[in-house]
Amino acid sequence: MDPFVAQHRSLVTAVPWTGIVTDDDDWDAADPALLTAAYGQLVLIRAFEEYVLAAAADGLVHGPAHSSIGQEGGAVGSVLALTADDTVNGSHRGHHQFLAKALAYAEPKGIDPSADHSDDVRDVVLRTFAEICGLDRGWSHGRGGSMHLKWQQAGAIGTNAIVGGGVPQALGSAWAHRHAGTDAVAVTYFGDGAINIGSTLESFNLAAAWRLPVCFFVENNHYAVSTTVDEATGEHRLSARGPGFGVPSWQVDGMNVLAVHLAMREAVAHMRAGSGPTLIEADTYRYFHQNGPFPGSAFRYRTREEEAQWRARDPIGQLAGHLVRRGLLTSSATEDATTRAAELMAEIGSRVFQPLAGGKPGQREIKPAEWPDPAFVDVGVRGDLAEFADATTEVPGPAKEATFIEAVSGVMARRMATDERIVVLGEDVHRLNGGTNGATRGLKEAYPDRVLGTPISENAFTGLAGGIALDGRYRPVVELMYADFLWVAADQLFNQIAKARHMYGGTTAVPLVLRAKVAMGTGYGSQHSMDPAGIFASAPGWRIVAPSTPADYIGLMNSALRCADPVVVLEHVDLYPTTGEVPDGDWDHCLPVGQAAVRRTGSQVTVLSYLAMTGYVLDAVEQVGDVDAEVIDLRWLDRGSLDWDTIGASVRKTNHVVIAEQGPVGTSYGGWLADEIQRRYFDWLDHPVQRVTGGEASPSISKVLERAAMARTEEVVALLTEIARY
């Protein structure tokens, strides 16, 4: 017999979890203008989606066409509760989410289902359809297509092809709304598949912790491709997730546009009141398969009967019934609205398609003039640096001594004092007298609402910073406590932040600074000792700076904070205690993009290095003595910022290149650079490009193994000694 008599109490969630159901009384109470506007949007979005599927069936849409047919009620019902200042982002199945927000912006009074469409509406539809077809007149000149629809001005801040990838960015938008002192909110749409992925769950937590005005809108269409909700989770009531994170949650019939709208009104009121995030689960259904014009039943993961039951509750049919019942529209008027929408789509089609030359009647092709110019392929991978036009590069004199870490915290303090846009976030940056290394010393006290200690969720807070950067009002500075954590935040760093400018058409600024700490040599082992330069160099979009002196840190950080591109600032812990001369005046000067430093002039061999390795190389050259090496500290490492003038002049002089870095060979930086050098300077070389790197394995905890795994002075000495033999 159980000897314990412990008392048991029923606990309740700290926040409400509410289901909303409407009846005819609610429909009768609804504002007629709301219902007609909803109908005008629903009918147009449905016609749009049907036209996309028809074009896809004709092979005119390159890539997948994820239709939202059946799910339009959730997006339209929720967006009509928002204003133009509110922002939304969405998922790979986002045509309806994007169109609802864009159409509401283009037609603020609502689309009248009894009238012809306005020119503004026609333009939105044309540009959206063109983008989905990959055409130049699309929002992103066809680069983004179906899954990357963005119209910043309308508050449609971008749909996303990575499941859950857009969710953290909505937090950034919400943070910017609140920090700007507005009551605007952000809504992030995602599906039942995305509710189980880390970035989404991390975002629930972070949004609740920071009470951000963001709504997590879950379109539960019951299938992640073909996997059912019941297969994917033990709690199939997806809105139950919210209360677990302290997020008030609503569950509502997504086929009922009014019920969705009422739930959203309550959620918006909660958020505008400053009470933090909300979650709405809309129960809905996509009539077709994941993509393309065939129903899911054709792929045998569900039945025709199930599809017929959902279609019987079609959101447009339901709404039309109430409109007729209330005498707001005649039955024929509802049908006329459908016809008008179909005619608009046919007209849009004729703008971008033409009869296929030599084809059968009805066969179409894309008008050649609609395609983007192939020469546009790499335009806008990074910005044009126009933001540096008025930057000062003059270093104020006289000089004084300072430690590297003083330069780190000092220049950030200076910038935060002069630029209110700067906000710093990361793990423990707000405590410990300036974070784990003192890099943010004094900042929290001076700027309490701009120095944000984060939960340990790199993906969410990095994505949040990406959202702030894309919003444009603020300049986030993210600290990764160890560079290795880039893998934890990899989707946000590489799929989102790096690609955003290019993917959305080449003009979107992404002013984000990432401080990544390289801790090789501190005994933190295999998962805390990475030099991430090689990985960032492989991701176009990122600029990379690698300061090796306190003075360089100041100039490079000022440039990073001015730049309209994401910049990763590498900080090696070996350098933090080192000292050097820094200006005794205000630290406002920029070290221009693409300017390397020749640390030692020489004639026999060019050694290219960066970060802490630069000092080890200089030591090695002195030790060896009889190799007259030219040592170049690269400072700017990415493909778009490298100082080829300095490198080229040196290679032409010495005809011999060594690239020296500390880290393991696998993720090393020098590989791409060696490739580039041999292609640019083949005829100037006397030797193959040689390299100094660490070993194959990541450095271990054991002190001797760690030393053996990385490169320092001795490894450079060995190579220079070999070179001295010839």
Added chain:
Amino acid sequence: MPHLLRVPEIAANTTEGTLLSWPVAERDAYSRSDVIAVLETSKAVVDIEAETDGVLLKRLVTEGTDVGVGEPIALLAAPGESVDDLAAALRDLGVGTAAPAPPPAAPAPAPAADGHRLFASPIARRLAREAGIPLTDLTGTGPNGRILRRDVQLVLDRPRPPEPAPPPPEPETPAVGYTAVPHSRARRALADRLAESKRTVPHFYLRGTARVDRLVALRRELNESDPPVRISVNDLIVKAVARAHVLVPAMNVIWTPDALRRYETVDVAVAIAAERGLVTPVLRSVESASISTIAGRIRDLVQRAGSGRLRQHELEGGTTTVSNLGMFGTEEFAAIINPPHSSIIAVGAVRDEPYAQDGEVRVGAALTCTVSVDHRAVDGALAAEWMRAFVSTVEHPIQILA
């Protein structure tokens, strides 16, 4: 499309030659493998064979003209193709006074003398190319003997030899008492090679005399059996040299700057005084060939040397040469080593002479041979051992047939 026939590179380091004859008339058709031009180089007379059927539209040089490798010498076309305006066709191909000279053939990627790749860095290759210095003229000091920029620079910085003083003006009146016979290319090459040999190869000489009554008898016996080719004393001597080389393999060598090369087979050159000049074609694997085969091959070489039909490859290789002046009655002589060989055997005439045997003076057939030896490759004692083996073989000629 008409195309040019250019002078091929006939052998490594051969940069020029003389167009000897045009076997095909202008506007005549030829078939694949037909000889369409004959070139003489310093080493050989070379037939240029057609790679495909075609028509020779025009000869661009006359017989006897010196031509460089890569130089166009004829305009060719496909069978049946006719070209009305040859001048225009040539101009289109970059040939003609108005057109710029064709670019010099890109230097081959510097093969080393042994045909292997010569290591040179990209910038060294570029500088050497720009300065017109063959990589084979450079010495690499880098890893793996790689030629580096500094190795090219060294040559570029070397003071140029002063231009030779202009020759004294020719007297207006023709010289009396001699006629100037211009050197043939082959003669000049021979002169250079022999002068180089005498200047740089340290020769020493061993003389041996063999009793050859049995050799003479053997030869007579062989010829009485009515062989396809009559056997000469020289044929037997060549075979005896090969046997001596097998018995003393340290003689079957050549000197190179890096190493002494020892050879598996005995390849012996024979000096042939052809009307066109002295040539030394090489017989391969003499040690394993029958005497009648040797005789047949030498006869073939002599005939083709007379008509200038020796192939380039037949003139290369070997470790020694047999030079025989016995047919002129010369008793004995010493010869100059034919580089890169390490020896040459000078063979005199068979003559009757008195000799002492068992305390009595007798008369018998004798033959005196002098071997010139490269002292870098072979020392005196070794050469003496070889001479003993050679004399013994000649004196017991049944061993030649063994």
